[in-house]
Amino acid sequence: MRTSLNEIKLIDGRIFNTNPPEEALxxxxxxxxxxxxxxxxxxxxxxxxxxxxxxxxxxxxEIEAVHQxxxxxxxxxxxxxxxxxxxxxx
Amino acid sequence: MAQQNTFGYTAADREQxxxxxxxxxxxxxxxxxxxxxxxFDDAKDIFQDALVIYYERSxxxxxxxxxxxxxxxxxxxxxxxxxKFRENVFLESVENCEMNFAHExxxxxxxxxxxHYLETAGQKCMEMLKAFYYDNLPVKTVAELFGFSGxxxxxxxxxxxxxxxxxxxxxxxxxxxDFLE
Numbered sequence: 001m002r003t004s005l006n007e008i009k010l011i012d013g014r015i016f017n018t019n020p021p022e023e024a025l026x027x028x029x030x031x032x033x034x035x036x037x038x039x040x041x042x043x044x045x046x047x048x049x050x051x052x053x054x055x056x057x058x059x060x061x062e063i064e065a066v067h068q069x070x071x072x073x074x075x076x077x078x079x080x081x082x083x084x085x086x087x088x089x090x
Numbered sequence: 091m092a093q094q095n096t097f098g099y100t101a102a103d104r105e106q107x108x109x110x111x112x113x114x115x116x117x118x119x120x121x122x123x124x125x126x127x128x129x130f131d132d133a134k135d136i137f138q139d140a141l142v143i144y145y146e147r148s149x150x151x152x153x154x155x156x157x158x159x160x161x162x163x164x165x166x167x168x169x170x171x172x173x174k175f176r177e178n179v180f181l182e183s184v185e186n187c188e189m190n191f192a193h194e195x196x197x198x199x200x201x202x203x204x205x206h207y208l209e210t211a212g213q214k215c216m217e218m219l220k221a222f223y224y225d226n227l228p229v230k231t232v233a234e235l236f237g238f239s240g241x242x243x244x245x246x247x248x249x250x251x252x253x254x255x256x257x258x259x260x261x262x263x264x265x266x267x268d269f270l271e
Contacts, residue, residue, distance in 0.1 A: 005249040012252070040256075046263075047256045048223065050201075054208060054216050055224035059145060062101060063138050066108040079113060086117075086124040087133075 007037070011044045096148040099231050111141060115163040122164070123171060136174065140166040149226040204262045212258065215251035222248050 001009070013019030014027055031037055070076045071083075097107045116137050123133035140163050208216050221232045233244035 001246055001249065004253060005246065008249045008252050008256070043256045043260050044252065046259050047252060050205065050208065050255065050259060051216065051219045051223055053201075054205060055220040056142060057205075058217075058220060059104075059142055059224075060138065062104055063108055063141050066105060066112055067134065067138070069109070070112055083117060083120050084130065086120050087130045 007040060008044065011037075011041050014041065015045060015048060097145060097225075099225075099227055099235065108141065111144075111159060111163065112137075115160045118160065118164050119167040122168065126171070128171070132171075132174075136167050136170045137163075139170055146224075149224065204259065207262065208255065208258065212251075212255060215254055218244075218248065219251050219255065 010019065010023065010027055013023065017024075019027060027037075031041070071080050097104050116133075119137045119140070120130070120133040123129075123136060128136075143166050144159070144163050218232065218236055221227045221235060222229075227235070229241040229244055232248075233239075233241050236244065236247075238244040238247065
């Protein structure tokens with residue numbers, strides 16, 4: 001892997017705390033003398049935050065599609081009636 | 091570290107798993123919410139958020155959660171309901187930090203623009219990064235799902251995608267000055 005990709009791998013190791021102890025120490029030392037590495041860490045943390053948001057959106061869309069199936073398709077009408085009856089005003 | 095197949099590996103597997111969970115666990119949650127005066131939409135929102143939390147927990151540690159899925163999801167939903175309506179209910183078993191997830195998105199207008207860009211121009215990379223980091227799938231499985239010749243190629247592509255997304259965020263943040271600051 002090229003150097004920049006190895007750096008991304010190392011930063012991931014730092015973020016998820018999976019770097020071996022020697023590498024973790026070396027990384028922290030490099031952070032002190034290399035401001036660009038610190039910037040890389042900052043942007044990669046933001047990238048992980050965005051990936052999580054993206055993934056949750058996708059997962060929520062999948063769950064909503066299942067909901068629509070259950071509450072629209074005829075084969076699930078028994079289930080649908082059972083649920084909706086809970087919310088009927090008496 | 092990788093997911094133990096609780097939800098399977100593909101969208102079709104997840105669809106089946108969510109159908110089963112919906113049928114098993116939603117009636118109890120709906121009954122509970124209804125009893126406390128909530129609407130069908132309240133029950134739906136609470137239950138769907140509970141499923142997301144359950145999915146994320148099982149992606150991290152599948153074995154712990156195989157004991158009783160229905161009871162576990164019901165517990166999360168109860169806590170979400172308590173939080174949503176600020177009832178004086180003791181929050182148990184699920185950490186508070188997990189409860190805040192539903193509202194941490196879209197807090198920055200420019201983050202929405204960036205997300206839209208990534209969802210369109212960078213979707214393939216985002217899907218792969220989701221598989222690695224969110225679904226926590228094994229490298230071998232990701233390689234198969236995304237058509238790579240082997241685990242090494244998939245791993246290299248993962249870091250290339252991370253590099254691309256990282257650079258995009260950096261560039262866009264300079265354009266949208268208020269992004270994530």
